[in-house]
Amino acid sequence: MCGRFALLAKTDLAREYFDLAELEDLPERYNIAPTQPILVVVAGERREPGSNLPERRAVLVRWGFLPGWVKDPRDFPLLINARAETAIGKASFRAAMRHRRILVPASGFFEWRRPEGKGAKAQAYWVRPRKGGIVAFAGLMETWSSADGSEVDTGAILTTAANNDVSRIHDRMPVVIRREDFSRWLDCKTQEPRDVADLMKPVGDGFFEAIPISDKVNKVANMGPDILEPVAEPAEDVALETNKGAQAPPSSDQLSLF
Template structure:
């Protein structure tokens, strides 16, 4: 699951990490929530200078995937995540897996450890890479067109089973694409979904560290750096409660583009 994340990396770092020719100034975003615009990286149509690979470009999409066949988005669930194990064959994501794979730049994501005990308070964590200030999540995009001809670019983050480090908090985590695999993941012309299934697996143990933070992150209105301040971790004897159903963050006070 990935219901909230942060992007704190500066413009120069993001340009270099994703090999982007140009990128507008990036403001630090500490609490990115569903339905908000998110930065993504896609393979461009033109060939990069001095390379036989397509150039990469950045763009903004709405976080909340909308398949092209949806008639009324108000009657369709908010798809912020897609399960990597089933996305290839699922009607909502099948076309995007084949034609519109993307990278989602992030500095880390938030997750909540929900204990089995009824009424017990969930512990929030900021989960970030131990090395470096930026990471790439695997994602999918789709452009939804309304009856009046207006269009909205939308996206979702792919998830996979949690590795051993994250499993104590939650049973799911975002799919991380390593820098050396960017070209293959983004290449939808020669790399079919079955050719990139090996990339959709849990990242190695030790890649992430989990920092306990306060429940300030639960509210979309809290967007400052204070939500990343470490707190004393609440220790529970029971294992974390497994989420069932739709993957969504703990707070529903989201924006809407529809």
């Protein structure tokens, strides 16, 4: 799953990378948590007749997806993630998969490896693109309307099976959409869910690196850069990594970073 992430990108770089019409100054956010507003990218209108370049827009949504048919959010679970394998057919996400696919800009995400054994302490990791830069997670958006007519834009991040970079920590990871696939993913007018199903797969091995960090990230109130400071790799994690490398040959499905 993806329960926390960070967005540290400079405004001008994010605007250029996502081909946005405009973008207000981005604050550095080191510890983005569920129910908080998150920046997402949606498809916009065509720039001019005959142009194939979409004018994308950046909007803020609540991280916690609410289908339009929900009557009372208090009676509905907080959906921060959607499983890519089942989102097309699941009632909660079916309409958004068809009509409201989005991109979620990020600099990386946080995950915890939970050792077996009673009382064992979970180790936090900062999982980021190995070459740095911005990454785009696949997401879904829905506008929920209350009985009084007020509306809230909500969103969720799609997840898939973890690749070898992440699997030793957790069995799930966010779906990464590569830059050359942005237009196809966001095009809900001509690209049906089955047409973009091939994009909802684990990113190639070697794309991410997982850096052990302290448990400061566990508290939402901790929002400074110090939460990203590396710590020593736990001995059991080093052993797992060593064994993994000895048993599995490197993947040939390498992806360059943007």
